[in-house]
Amino acid sequence: MAVFKKSLVFLLVLLTAFALQIIFFSPISPDILELPLTSPSVSVPPSNNQLQKVIKLGEGLLEGPEDVAVDEDGALYTATRDGWIRRLHRNGSREDWKKFESNTLLGIATPKRGGLIVCDADKGLLKVTDDGVTVLASHVDGSEIRFADDAIEASDGSIYFSVASTKYGLYDWTLDLLEAKPHGQILKYDPSTQHTSILLDGLYLANGVALPKDEDFLLICETFRFRCLKYWLKGESKGKTEVFVENLPDGPDNINLAPDGSFWIALIQVVQIVPQGMEFVHTSKALKLIISNFPKLVELVTSGVKKKATVINVAANGNIIKRFDDPDGTVVSFVTSALEFEDHLYLGSLKNDFVAKFPLK
Template sequence: MLNMAMVVITATLVIFLMCSSSSEAILQKRLQLPSPLTGPESLAFDLTGGGPYVGSSDGRIFKYIGQDEGFIEYASTSRNRDKTLCDGLADFSELQATCGRPLGLGFNQQTGDLYVADAYFGLVKVAPGGENVTHIFGSENAYATRFTDGLDVDPETGIVYFTEASTNFRFKDFETLIDSEDKSGSLLKYDPSTDQTTVLLGNLAMPSGVAVSSDGSFVLVGEYLANRIQRVWLKGPNAFSSELFMPLAGSPNNIKRNSRDQFWISVNGIFRSPIFQRNINFPTGVKVSENRIILQIVSLISEYGTESASEIQDYNGTLYSGSLQASYATIFTTLL
């Protein structure tokens, strides 16, 4: 029965992604990063609802203040950042290994600490105010992480779940990794109460997005190269086991839980165009329930064209998105 359900889910996604049945996201506002920066790959909001906070291609994290002020610099993941060397870097530069590249972001809702999955520095914690930066897990701590990617924070316990996309490739080798069959990625857990990091699931095909359930009973992790979402049980009779949560008609990137315990998944479906005789990307947002029910699919083609979307999330009833290629984050007219 489960296999048949998975077939139905996959078929449904293919139909929605390729036809006009999915709703189209309608642009409301673009939140422009300071020029020439790009890549607000993930978005986060602080304890008071401030933000969004986004990472950028030159290693800095910015906070959106408002329409007049726009984004202001909040922090950087490099503790000894050289502004002359780093400011204005483009993505996939060799210098990002020195300047940092923040990807996944998430706040501890109890302490106000901002946790960052930095592609080169690993798991990083930024104290409230953006001044104090701690490298928790990564190269500076003698760990061999090479490409840290997605992140989520349990709102009750403060436990951080994050992904290492690969131990064989670095962020600068992104295109090579995409074309590989690499399965060296992992889902990890960091417990700030014990300062311990453990591996929850290994042998993953470029794990990207991650999201923990509101009750902390399970965590979802997407495998970009395997076109699927896996669920790792943390509590209950299935604790410490994993299962296929959902196959997808495309590559999943970030996953974000909303206030109704639903999950938004950024999916980039690659289809062969018989007209243009080439592969075309269709960026979409897919909202699913904890029970694997597809609740909504939103096309992002009007905003990103055939470029990839890295994240879509519903925060306080407003739909936001981010992209590794874009120079802005986006707010959409409410479609929820």
């Protein structure tokens, strides 16, 4: 009996130590993630397999081309995980344009005066030209920019860009998902003063940004809230924020203006990011604490993000017009950006080793 009691005490001590380890040494301080409604409040076209018709550009040569941009000459740019910015010309030739000692290059944009605007999750906001690289913004209000994500330049040269998280970096974004707290920001870089300011904070993974043709407002993808916001830059509502589109079937990643004034949004699989039937992970703080302490479990519950591809086209009034999918990721998966150019969509991805070209006509 004495041996049994000692064993029981020892077991209780172990369990207590384990619980304290989970609570006090967890890398996250979680909240509940608000999942989209089962019956969406917006009209979403049904899933399809249209993206299985894509043409693969640069297959095997482009490692995780997260975003794409096109310059005035029609050259396509993408930044890859091996630190290269690569340029694909109209004639089909490929050029290794610029090399960085970085595996955290994300959103890119072509500014009015040439070159390329690049978000490096680790280094901040960069300007890249044939002559070299300039760091435009690495800090804001005395704090280092930790996770620069996407950028867009306005006609006056101002650059609006997102910081996905002020707490976690690119390769820890799954912890940001499990924590489910608003660490995201929208920043503005003023080229005349070289000053960077905070426009918005308290966002749940601030992601893609886009401007309409009249630049009256800025659209912001808030991935872990399954919605896009509209931040007014002009008019009576200047400085105010409202919802542009919400209750999306998956988390919005990058967003780009289409020639007709609508917007293309890439969706990543956040709702079903855990194995089928395990959505309850996002509704339990205790379970999140346990999972976050074990990298293999974190990998397990976030593995679904790489298994499908979805792109939607949203009108200027927030109505969803079109939807294209590869529901099983058979041909293309983990699509993070969609850019329309000359009746085709060019799709970036953090998983694929190519840029996908999808005909719209």
